Amino acid sequence: MSTSASNINSSKIATTITCKLNRSNFLLWKAQVVPILKGVQLFGYLDGSIESPTDKVTTWAGAEAREIVNPEYNSWMVQDQAIIGGLLSFMTEEVLAQLTRCTDTSSQLWTALHTMFSTQHRGNxxxxxxxxxxxxxxxxxxxxxxxxxxxxxxxxxxxxxxxxxxxxxxxxxxxxxxxxxxxxxxxxxxxxxxxxxxxxxxxxxxxxxxxxxxxxxxTEFTSSANSVTHQGSNQPRRTSNNPNNNQRSNYRGAGSNRGRGRG
Structure with missing residues (x-):
């Protein structure tokens, strides 16, 4: 796998994980990591199914054998380290402190994580x-x-x-x-x-x-409506206190008396 491809995939890891791994959220964190890496065909680095090639290969120049750096190993190592960097960047310091000796390969890191958290929860x-x-x-x-x-x-x-x-x-x-x-x-x-x-x-x-x-x-709406209706029915009828109404009533009464007096 080329270096450019590994950079792209490492960037995808870093931009998709939404939380940092701490002592209490391993399952949530793992639930994001696994599908991301499977989606870009990199999970094999973690579970060991994409194995490391030998770091050197033998070439022949006539009858003379020479060992040279295996270019496939270089590509594998670059990708593996990119995965490690992406994962470590989304861990809290308290978790990182326990993994400083487990970062030679991403498979080693992944195994150490499972060991650490299974031990932490075992017996609980x-x-x-x-x-x-x-x-x-x-x-x-x-x-x-x-x-x-x-x-x-x-x-x-x-x-x-x-x-x-x-x-x-x-x-x-x-x-x-x-x-x-x-x-x-x-x-x-x-x-x-x-x-x-x-x-x-x-x-x-x-x-x-x-x-x-x-x-x-x-239920709350019906209760409120009934309460309003009940309050309205209990209000006393309003009576008029307008003095003009009393004056008109007295005037009509006086006129009637005067008419009967003339008869």
Whole structure:
């Protein structure tokens, strides 16, 4: 691979990753890195499927053998170092400090990252399951709550304890709180028919939230309208305090008396 191609691909890596790797976001960071590198056919450098050529090759000049630098190795090395540079530029200092001796090749760096984060999370499965059991939706939106719970489930997978979609859905339903009986019933009925996947459950969760929001808005509107109507019906009737009205009434009364007197 040419140097110009490696520069282009390294630039693509640097401009597409949106967050720096820290101690708590490895899965999110990795979720961006892997498809980017696969998309430009460079992930093989990380998983070792694109192996390093030998650094030297033997050429013959007549009966004399000579070792020269392998041009294919140079191209491979340039590309590999470009990948390393792109990845390191999107790591925080606390992560970089633990990788300074693991940057000979991108494959070495990738392996070190997985070792570091799997070791960091190993043995935390009980703690994570406790978080899944105690996390509540409360004021979170449905999307925020779903992301929070599935991130915990992804962490379980990363430390070697993957969870089934059914287990994760069970934890999510348990943390919704009161007022979500319709959703629970719908998912229970569906699960009797087929295995409900997380993406399918997510669509039901969002639809349930949308319907609940619309229902609450209509209830508030109806309550406000009834309140205004009730206030209007309880207001006392207005009486006129205009003194001219009293004068006209007295005048008409006096005229009638005078007419009867003449008779």
């Amino acid at each position: 499965s009980i703690q994570i399951r406790t978080q899944l059991s105690t996390t509540r939706k409360r004021d979170l939106s449905a999307a925020e709550y779903y992301q929070k719970m599935t991130t915990l489930a992804d962490t379980m997978a990363n430390i070697g304890h993957p969870m089934t979609d059914e287990d994760v859905i069970g934890y999510i339903l348990a943390g919704l709180g009161p007022g979500h009986g319709d959703l629970f019933t719908a998912i229970t009925v569906l699960s009797d028919q087929h295995k409900v996947t997380l993406p399918e459950f997510y669509s039901y969760l969002i639809a349930h939230e949308t319907q609940a929001t619309a229902t609450n808005s209509m």
